[in-house]
Structure formats: C-alpha cells, structure tokens
Amino acid sequence: MNTMTLWHITGWEFAALAFAALLVGFSKTAVSGANTVSLAIFAAVLPARASTGVLLPILIVGDVLAVLTYRRHAHWPTLWRLFPAVAAGVVVGTVFLMWANDGMVRTSIGAILLLMAGVTVWRRRTAEADEEPDSVATRSGRVKARSYGVLGGFTTMVANAGGPVMSMYLLSAGFRKLGFLGTSAFFFLIVNVSKVPFSVGLGLIDGRSLFLDAALAVFVVPGALFGRWAVNRINQRLFEQLVIAATVVGGLQLLLR
Secondary structure: OOHHHHHOOOHHHHHHHHHHHHHHHHHHHOOOOOOHHHHHHHHHHOOHHHHHHHHHHHHHHHHHHHHHHHHHHOOHHHHHHHHHHHHHHHHHHHHHHHHOOHHHHHHHHHHHHHHHHHHHHHHHHHHOOOOOOOOOOOHHHHHHHHHHHHHHHHHHHHHOOOHHHHHHHHHHOOOOHHHHHHHHHHHHHHHHHHHHHHHHHOOOOOHHHHHHHHHHHHHHHHHHHHHHHHOOOOOHHHHHHHHHHHHHHHHHHHHHO
16 A cells, blocks of 8 residues: 555556655755745644644754754754643644644644734844844843743644744844854754654554655755755845745645635
8 A cells, every 4th residue: 555545546646745845955055934835734634633744754854954954053052941841832722732633733723823824024123123133132022932832832732833933933044144054953852852752642653644844854964955055145035925925825725715
C-alpha cells in the first residue's frame, strides 16, 4: 500500500503537499513565516487536526537544515528569555487540542492565519519606524518577550503557526538578517522537537503520519538549498506581500470550508 492510498489523497493533492514541504525548506533558510502557506495547504488537503501532526516532522527537518546553515549566528540570551513563556503557551495549546474537534481546529487555524497576516502587515509597517526597539533586558522588553512567547507557543502547538509571531518579535528586538535567521533556527528546532511528545500523546503523530512524512521530507532539502542561495538575492518586500496574500486566501478558505 503506497502513501497516497493510505491517506486517500490524489496525485494532485500529493503534489500540493510536496510543494508545501519544499516551501517549508525555503522559509527556514530565507523568509521566515512563509510556511504559513504550507500550513494552509496541509490543512486543506488533510483533515485539519491531523495536518498539524503530519506537518510537524517536516518542520523539524527544515529546522535542522536551518541550524546547520546559520548555527553560528544564534543569540542565546534571547532564546533563554523566551523559552519559559513559550512552554506555557504550548501547554495551553495542548489543553485546547484535547477537547477541540476537527471543525474547531480548522476554524482556529483559519483565524490564526488571518491574525498572523495582520501581525505581519503591522510588523512591516512598524519595524522601520522603531529606531530604538526595546531591549530584552529592560522591563518592557521582558514583558514583550513573555507576551510573544505565550502567543508563539500557543499558535505553534495548535497550528504550527508561531513563525510570524516570533518573526515580529525578533525584528522588533533589532536583529539583523543573519542573527534573525540563526536565532529563529535554534528557537524552532528546540520548540518543535519539544512538541513531539505532546503530539504523539494526542494521537496527531503515528505510523501513518510518519509514513507520509518520509515521502515528503525529501522535498524540504531542495527548498532549503534554494533559500540559502536566494537569501541575499530575493526581493523580500515583494515576497512578503505574496505570502500575506496567500495566507489570507488560505485562512479564508479554511474558515469558509
């Protein structure tokens, strides 16, 4: 029995999932947050609840590739300040998934996607205006870190959609491109690996989901390699506009489905 028969998906649907996996690799090494499009594709092709479990190992593969690429540029003091709040958010997200049915998860993912699109637009408008962003060492900086950490933990547990939240936080904290990519690479590798036991306990990751992951993981690699090549060449403003548009369409599709 092959992967498509096991999941009752068509060739076109598998191609869409493969493209989403490739986009995960690209987002991890080039434009963080672009994998919200992947989230929308996975949730559209697969049952919304199950899609979060299938996507998580794909994200981890991308995280490993990102860490190998940008491991020298991580800022660990920022990571240590974020992790406690993120852990709290992951626990809240796990509790939500324990009682939420597939329809509620799909609606939540759609709403989160639209929220993240709005967050990204706001981030792009304020990032240039903030000449002196709050340091994580100040009181306001610590409050900001905790707020973003809890929201990031919840959104990444429920919908694997913590990318835009953390992207906005890291940019507002004044990170340059390489520091941004290195810090976010380690952040999401650690957070996503920590989510695996929760996802297994909730039945979101099992033999069937891992079988599909094995077929899709190979597509993450070329996406990551292309992202590494493109990171210094891509017109990021235009690409973010396309990502925002695709995210809005994906969110509306899930809400109206």
